[in-house]
Amino acid sequence: MPPEPKNEDFARIDDEACRKFIAGIELAGKRWSASILLAAARGAERYSEYHRMIEGISQRLLAQRLRELTEHELLQRDVIPTTPVQVRYTLSGRGRELLASLVPLIRWGQKWDPEPPARRKSATAEPGAARSTSAQDPG
DSSP: OOOOOOHHHHHTOOHHHHHHHHHHHHHHHSTTHHHHHHHHHTTOOSHHHHHHHSTTOOHHHHHHHHHHHHHTTSEEEEEEOSSSOEEEEEEOHHHHHHHHHHHHHHHHHHHOOSSOHHHHHHHHHSTTOOOOOOOOOOO
């Protein structure tokens, strides 16, 4: 388990570093951005592969997020001059770096139960009480 951060760790973060952190977190936390980056890490390259791997994303939103992630250099866009033209989206160095930094958060998410603790307790206390397993996507 990582050591708990101390107040002095946060005191060393200046306003500019804080702004950059927030901008990065907001981009990575936008709905579908993390799913797209994870699909790229799993080998997706072509638009159709991303669309097939990411259940529920609309074509319009996929195109928009691919553009944004490319603009911010988290994905690299390569145009292959064939007939028809092929476009491939792969993780850039910045994208790989971001995903590596998210691994601890991903591991935490695998253990996290989206049901609030109070509801978990009441569901187990009531015999036959059904527990909801669905969760809203926060992004």
